[in-house]
Amino acid sequence: MAVKAPESNKVFHCQWRERSNEYLVTNDFGYFIRLKPAEFDRWTRGKMAKTDKCRSRLAERGFVRDCLNFEDLASKWKKRNTHMFLGPGLHILVMTLRCNHTCLYCQSGAVSAGSKKTDMPLEVAVKSVDTAFDSPRQSITIEFQGGEPLLNWEVLKQTVKYAREKEKRAGKELKLALVSNFALMDKAKADDLMSNEVSMCTSLDGPRRLHNRNRRWRAGASSYDVTVKWIKEFQKQHDSQSGRPRIFKPSALLTVSKYSMAYPSQIVDEYCRLGLDTIFIRPLSMIGYAAKLWDKIGYTPKEFVGFYRDALNYIVELNRKGRNIKEKTCQMILEKLFNFEDPGYLDLMCPCGASIGQLAYNYDGAIYTCDEARMLGWEGDGLFKVGNVSEDSYRHIMLNAATKACVVSSNLEQQPMCHRCAYKPYCGVCPVHNYASQKSIWGNMTANSRCEIFMGIFDAVFDILKKPSNEALLRKWTAKG
Template sequence: MIHQYINNGFHIIMDVNSGSVHSVDPVMYDAVKIAAQLVPDMEKAAALPKEAEEKVLLELLSTYEEAEVREALEEIQFLIDEGELFTKDIYHDYVVDFKKRKTVVKALCLHIAHDCNLACKYCFAEEGEYHGRRALMSFEVGKKALDFLVENSGNRKNLEVDFFGGEPLMNWDVVKQLVEYGRSKEKEYNKKFRFTMTTNGVLLNDEIMEYCNREMSNVVLSLDGRKEVNDQMRPFRNGKGSYELIVPKFQKFAKLRGEKDYYIRGTFTRNNMDFSKDVLEFADLGFESMSIEPVVAQDEEDYSIRQEDIPAILEEYDKLAVEYIKRQKEGRGFNFFHFNIDLTQGPCVAKRLSGCGSGTEYLAVTPWGDFYPCHQFVGEEEFLLGNVDTGVTNTQIRDEFKLCNVYAKDKCRDCFARFYCSGGCAANSYNFHGSITDAYDTGCEMQKKRIECAIMIKAALAEG
């Protein structure tokens, strides 16, 4: 499968099955495009047929010199021989073995607090309540969750635990107790816990910052960008904005993190489709790592992103990519999550096929110890998997998630982005289509654009 596009003056050819990416001149770009149209089943051939070569030559002679076209045809054959163009799909056969694999749990999202001190308008957790009741996780429930993780992690050494909410800092003492408990088990079971946390920053203080910098491998700091944008969507319950309180804390925290990971995580909505300005606001505030995600909401919400908004949003990603390159070359670059892409190795086969691992390798745990496939399914009773006392008992749902891969989704099979996004978010698919094997179409369009921008950026920075 071949995907081609032009972005910021760069002519990009992607060979989807091999993961090979080529930044080429216009004649090579056009030659591959015509060849792909002439021989749609090229993946089954070892060479471009002579008849097709002649047709490519004839079509391009009105635009390019004959020597240029013949050189491009030679390059096409060279890349075919090297396994970097028109390659076969070697991953499909792996899918049949997925359900047979022993389930190994490697990560938990601990809902340490179903409560929050903000009232973010787009919050899927309903101010932390998750369609249920406000509650704080007890140490005993958290301890059982960590025991479950250790017992079900097989031979895997590195385990991840994310403290999530609501707002985790509203249950800070239990967070510390669970970190201490996890550390006490590492040597005994030959495990290494990687603790992470997501916070809105309201309760951050020097003691918490110092502790996090010692114990948390990554901290996600929630902020939506410019003051007017953030305060419109992330107010306190009394309606007052949160920007002025949390930004100085986040700036101090980011400086204290040193070499440890953190990133600012924002959400953009229909109210700020000029979100590149919010990303640049993060950078200008001194933050080095950031992400801004599109809101996921039904059309009836006034802030939701709709299909008619997509063209403007795609242009905004292009605009951000150009500024991203400019700042990188000026020595004042920043790390934007969606523009990070590894073209040398990429994800392993399992990751390419199964994505985030929700429902199988990754589970969410409620304050009272129930297991769900991920935080976005919490409160949806049909997805209740079990609890910390019984373990995973709903194996039917678990097995459905185990087979939730790019070949199980009709919309993914012929999509060039399938091995980068691994099929997208199961929760978004369910919320919009009632099935975990569909795809959230609006999100797909944005994801494909981000991938294209990320690859173009690689080409631009390689050029110097």
């Protein structure tokens, strides 16, 4: 809810949420404060005395109209919204739609490993890299995805080389990342990738049985075994490195299916066992293959939030015992809350990261606002296609109607529920999800599953922070260095 009080009340524009006998109040600068009902009542009625201790807490956070420190508030706002001033930083190259896995929930539109028609040709990859470098952003990330990108290894290898050369010519900072199931990884490929400072990311859905149930290798072998083997190998290489080239710690993504629901602590334990220091708990996307199988592998937003809460509570307990493991979504929310930083999380941006924060380059050169949009395109709906690397300039892509539509519709100031929501300063909507699930890029947040999930995640984070000892613990997740 939002408060618009008369001038005499001295309440500056804010949003609030009533939960568990307290009011969580936030403002657009990113400050938050918890108020007891009596305090909230005194403040909003304009009955708070200047000597009231609560008033000074409110004033220093930009909630009192006649005590605004504009310099501080403006700098906080700008810092937390850095993405609005930089241009697209993430460039996803879909090297092939072929995949050697048939994951239950795959949204990438993977085709079988034999069909090479969906491999990205080198000239398309080169033009994609050129387009990525046309972004005004000084630091860009090129992420190689699929399908399984290693199935198009020769092109991937040449593209990495070309991108590194281009980096030198352009004078920009380039990060390269590979998202792979590691099934086709071997020493030669690993050495080549590491020598070019490519960071490695894979999918790990938990212990062997659960992982293999969600992620099936077409060959019939254990996906878990090969994934874990290479996580350990890249960990070893990371731990024993000596300077250049930098070898990055491998990371893994968790996709939660219905089968994961009963195992929050076991999944976290698996990540710990492998020495991974971050777990990124992500819900299934209702786009693509998963949508068709929703009755079998899906769940309600409430069920996901319950899982998330259990996992997060368990992670906090592990941290209390000295174990170093963080949950990624929570960590990025904490960056916004405590450091007023923009962690670059494209899902929680206003406007969203579609086109202005990221671009997805399909194997055929078609460019989409994001990877989810690319998936919709593969299903035959090209609404979010913004250009083609062979035909369109970077400027054309940014001036495309789909780019503009995404920016306008994901602006929370124009979203009826969001503009009054206490989590507005930290949240974001997804026009592609809205369109896929509610047939309108604007969506309707009163019945939006993504909104319900993020609302639940924010509630879980703020509930955990309520306990001072938890807050002290979680602040360490955002510490630099």
